[in-house]
Amino acid sequence: xxxxxxxxxxxxxxxxxxxxxGVILGIHPKATLVDLSHEIPPxxxxxxxxxxxxxxxxxxxxxxxxxxxxxxVGTARRIVYVEAGGRRFLAPDxxxxxxxLRERRAVRARAVTNRRLFLPEVSSTFxxxxxxxxxxxxxxxxLPPASLGPPARLLTTFGFPEPERDGSRIRAKVxxxxxxxxxxxxLRDEPVCEIxxxxxxxxxxxxxxxxxxxxxxxxxxxxxxWLEIAVRNGSAASRFGLAAGDEIDxxxxxxxxxxxxxxx
Amino acid sequence: xxxxxxxxxxxxxxxxxxxxxGVILGIHPKATLVDLSHEIPPxxxxxxxxxxxxxxxxxxxxxxxxxxxxxxVGTARRIVYVEAGGRRFLAPDxxxxxxxLRERRAVRARAVTNRRLFLPEVSSTFxxxxxxxxxxxxxxxxLPPASLGPPARLLTTFGFPEPERDGSRIRAKVxxxxxxxxxxxxLRDEPVCEIxxxxxxxxxxxxxxxxxxxxxxxxxxxxxxWLEIAVRNGSAASRFGLAAGDEIDxxxxxxxxxxxxxxx
Amino acid sequence: xxxxxxxxxxxxxxxxxxxxxGVILGIHPKATLVDLSHEIPPxxxxxxxxxxxxxxxxxxxxxxxxxxxxxxVGTARRIVYVEAGGRRFLAPDxxxxxxxLRERRAVRARAVTNRRLFLPEVSSTFxxxxxxxxxxxxxxxxLPPASLGPPARLLTTFGFPEPERDGSRIRAKVxxxxxxxxxxxxLRDEPVCEIxxxxxxxxxxxxxxxxxxxxxxxxxxxxxxWLEIAVRNGSAASRFGLAAGDEIDxxxxxxxxxxxxxxx
Numbered sequence: 001x002x003x004x005x006x007x008x009x010x011x012x013x014x015x016x017x018x019x020x021x022g023v024i025l026g027i028h029p030k031a032t033l034v035d036l037s038h039e040i041p042p043x044x045x046x047x048x049x050x051x052x053x054x055x056x057x058x059x060x061x062x063x064x065x066x067x068x069x070x071x072x073v074g075t076a077r078r079i080v081y082v083e084a085g086g087r088r089f090l091a092p093d094x095x096x097x098x099x100x101l102r103e104r105r106a107v108r109a110r111a112v113t114n115r116r117l118f119l120p121e122v123s124s125t126f127x128x129x130x131x132x133x134x135x136x137x138x139x140x141x142x143l144p145p146a147s148l149g150p151p152a153r154l155l156t157t158f159g160f161p162e163p164e165r166d167g168s169r170i171r172a173k174v175x176x177x178x179x180x181x182x183x184x185x186x187l188r189d190e191p192v193c194e195i196x197x198x199x200x201x202x203x204x205x206x207x208x209x210x211x212x213x214x215x216x217x218x219x220x221x222x223x224x225x226w227l228e229i230a231v232r233n234g235s236a237a238s239r240f241g242l243a244a245g246d247e248i249d250x251x252x253x254x255x256x257x258x259x260x261x262x263x264x
Numbered sequence: 265x266x267x268x269x270x271x272x273x274x275x276x277x278x279x280x281x282x283x284x285x286g287v288i289l290g291i292h293p294k295a296t297l298v299d300l301s302h303e304i305p306p307x308x309x310x311x312x313x314x315x316x317x318x319x320x321x322x323x324x325x326x327x328x329x330x331x332x333x334x335x336x337v338g339t340a341r342r343i344v345y346v347e348a349g350g351r352r353f354l355a356p357d358x359x360x361x362x363x364x365l366r367e368r369r370a371v372r373a374r375a376v377t378n379r380r381l382f383l384p385e386v387s388s389t390f391x392x393x394x395x396x397x398x399x400x401x402x403x404x405x406x407l408p409p410a411s412l413g414p415p416a417r418l419l420t421t422f423g424f425p426e427p428e429r430d431g432s433r434i435r436a437k438v439x440x441x442x443x444x445x446x447x448x449x450x451l452r453d454e455p456v457c458e459i460x461x462x463x464x465x466x467x468x469x470x471x472x473x474x475x476x477x478x479x480x481x482x483x484x485x486x487x488x489x490w491l492e493i494a495v496r497n498g499s500a501a502s503r504f505g506l507a508a509g510d511e512i513d514x515x516x517x518x519x520x521x522x523x524x525x526x527x528x
Numbered sequence: 529x530x531x532x533x534x535x536x537x538x539x540x541x542x543x544x545x546x547x548x549x550g551v552i553l554g555i556h557p558k559a560t561l562v563d564l565s566h567e568i569p570p571x572x573x574x575x576x577x578x579x580x581x582x583x584x585x586x587x588x589x590x591x592x593x594x595x596x597x598x599x600x601v602g603t604a605r606r607i608v609y610v611e612a613g614g615r616r617f618l619a620p621d622x623x624x625x626x627x628x629l630r631e632r633r634a635v636r637a638r639a640v641t642n643r644r645l646f647l648p649e650v651s652s653t654f655x656x657x658x659x660x661x662x663x664x665x666x667x668x669x670x671l672p673p674a675s676l677g678p679p680a681r682l683l684t685t686f687g688f689p690e691p692e693r694d695g696s697r698i699r700a701k702v703x704x705x706x707x708x709x710x711x712x713x714x715l716r717d718e719p720v721c722e723i724x725x726x727x728x729x730x731x732x733x734x735x736x737x738x739x740x741x742x743x744x745x746x747x748x749x750x751x752x753x754w755l756e757i758a759v760r761n762g763s764a765a766s767r768f769g770l771a772a773g774d775e776i777d778x779x780x781x782x783x784x785x786x787x788x789x790x791x792x
Contacts, residue, residue: 002553002557003553005546005550009443009444010443011303011443012301012302012303012540013301013303013442014301014315014318014440014443015300015315015316015317015318015319015488016442016487018298018300018301018315018319019318019322019487020322021298021323022298022319022320022323022324022327023322025266025267025296025298025323025327026322026323026324029265029266029324032553032557033298034549034553035540035546036543037540037542038540039539039540040541042443042444042445042499043444050543051541051542051543052543053543054543055546056550058546058547058548058550058554059546059553059554060553060554063550063553071474071497074472074473075472075475077474123487124471125471125472125473125486126486126487129322130487176542178541178544179537179570180537180570181570207602207652207653208601208602208603208652209599209653210599210600210602210603210605211602211603220652222654223544223651223653223654223658224543233570233599273707273708274707275567276566277565277568277579277706278565278579278582278706278707279564279565279578279579279580279581279583279752280706280751282533282562282563282564282565282583283582283583283751284586285562285587286533286562286586286587286588286591289530289531289560289587289588290586290587290588293529293530293560297562306707306709306761306763307708335738335760335761336738337736337737338736338737338738338739339736339739341738387751388735388736389735389736389737389748389750389751390750390751393586393751
């Protein structure tokens with residue numbers, strides 16, 4: 001039985017996550033529940049997209065991700081069910097699935113409209129409990145997706161902040177700061193050789209934190225494939241005063257001369 | 265097997281919650297454990313009562329709530345087991361169950377006194393681990409409640425802060441601030457038409473956050489039935505400088521003329 | 529099936545803990561996962577050692593603790609598997625197991641070197657996901673420890689800060705501040721009769737918090753066996769300005785005259 005994985009901006013102090021779990025367990029007592037995160041900054045759909053992107057592919061096939069970062073709760077926004085990359089997702093159609101859908105064809109997407117699958121009374125402020133939770137529990141118990149509602153076309157995605165190139169320079173954005181203070185950038189395959197942050201120039205390219213000297217800053221490819229600024233046993237975010245959404249300048253390495261020959 | 269649901273003020277950083285779960289799993293390896301919250305402010309029995317109230321009814325029948333917000337640990341205060349509304353509760357008899365017991369007749373309540381159900385050595389500072397956890401595990405495995413101890417009468421409850429009415433005015437209290445900054449008040453069925461908070465007058469009554477303009481403040485009935493002050497995509501608590509325990513003034517709508525007729 | 533217990537400094541907001549759980553559930557779908565803590569201060573191996581020490585013995589025999597506080601990730605540091613006190617541990621060989629190994633002979637210890645047990649691609653920054661998680665899942669499914677790698681000798685331990693005695697005085701260290709603000713010291717069996725903290729002298733020895741007056745400070749033996757400074761319904765850490773790593777002075781009670789006689 002693949003797990004039901006929860007991703008919200010509800011925080012862990014209050015009753016919201018518990019209420020969702022209670023509803024799921026009432027319908028599906030043997031569900032395996034996993035908390036991906038409930039500490040997404042309030043209403044920050046981009047942060048949720050990043051966390052989902054970094055984690056989802058490590059879960060077993062058919063895992064069901066229930067994603068409730070939903071500033072439009074109670075308005076006309078759709079709730080969608082999507083299958084992509086072998087995993088399943090329930091989310092408001094607000095761009096939260098942008099990165100999951102990148103470079104993938106969604107095998108199936110449906111609008112979740114069948115009210116008989118919801119709780120009998122649906123509040124206007126807490127669809128996590130009244131819609132997402134019961135639908136997720138029924139899906140995990142084997143409900144065919146066709147029962148959810150009609151096929152959904154044109155899923156909402158946003159331009160995940162793309163870096164802006166200008167010759168050998170590139171203007172990038174901070175997409176996440178992790179609990180160590182590592183600063184994750186919207187750069188993946190770019191051949192960055194220098195990052196400028198608050199009058200500093202960071203040029204040390206490493207493959208892991210331990211290659212840096214105590215307190216030294218460096219650039220490395222993090223475990224999710226994005227470039228990071230890191231400080232050994234310290235916080236790059238504090239050192240350089242960076243937070244999610246901030247912009248930084250980087251310089252690209254000159255293009256290497258094309259290798260000749262190759263396979264022939 | 266209904267879940268064992270944990271509610272404490274232990275925080276999630278330290279070893280306390282883990283130790284409780286370890287004890288439970290040692291006695292009942294197949295227990296389904298759910299964390300309701302471990303981030304209740306230290307010793308804040310009222311906050312625990314609110315979170316329990318907002319979440320418990322969404323869990324399946326016979327769920328067992330283990331509530332350890334217990335400033336009196338190690339003193340003569342009782343530990344009680346209560347069945348109410350089809351759910352089961354273990355808690356110190358300090359008022360934590362006040363809202364759960366509201367408008368309900370407890371079917372059964374017992375003092376938990378049978379030391380043979382506790383860990384062999386009971387510390388004076390950590391009954392969560394030494395008393396609550398082993399008793400919960402045994403109850404979840406089917407121990408008859410009569411084994412716990414004698415029937416308990418006169419459970420402790422506190423006057424959950426009642427709003428004070430004065431004609432068309434009402435003085436209310438903040439009972440909780442959620443992770444979005446929504447400010448939950450001790451008002452349920454009162455026909456509030458205006459709230460005064462820090463020189464502002466909030467008059468916009470809405471049924472969900474998305475009806476507000478970006479940054480606008482409004483009044484709505486939250487998902488637990490209590491009135492809230494909310495700010496669209498912002499924090500009402502920050503905007504109005506409100507925290508749990510603070511008082512605010514509200515104005516009630518003039519009584520609507522009684523409808524005549526009715527069914528006949 | 530004994531649980532897999534996770535202890536990290538990853539924080540709960542981001543994708544790291546989720547990715548580990550995803551990998552574990554992919555290999556061992558029925559695993560019982562318990563979060564001990566993910567809020568260890570970044571890279572604080574001593575704090576992790578303390579939390580593990582305080583919690584591990586309460587878990588059932590053969591529980592598998594997966595401990596990833598690992599500033600040396602991706603460098604030559606070893607990963608070890610250790611059996612001690614009937615429990616099992618996976619950890620970087622960086623001293624994290626110091627307190628668990630105290631006064632115990634490790635029955636078995638192995639270096640974890642068998643790459644066939646890891647994920648096919650091992651990143652240099654996230655061994656929690658790529659090494660610890662798959663190895664833990666396989667161990668929990670019954671993999672014999674001999675498959676992990678060669679026996680490990682000379683496990684790394686550090687001098688957990690030992691108090692310094694000077695006659696009737698003792699200089700101790702704060703090893704942990706819990707969520708209540710209780711200040712845990714590196715003192716266990718010493719007959720402390722007075723603690724000096726920020727010009728105050730604390731002399732009240734109690735066995736539980738409720739013996740203190742509201743706001744009064746006292747000394748007691750906490751539930752993990754370490755001495756604590758506590759303030760009734762308040763934070764001793766705030767009152768006395770103490771944080772983990774700080775030093776305090778204490779005074780020892782004069783040695784009691786040896787009891788004569790005894791059993792004969």
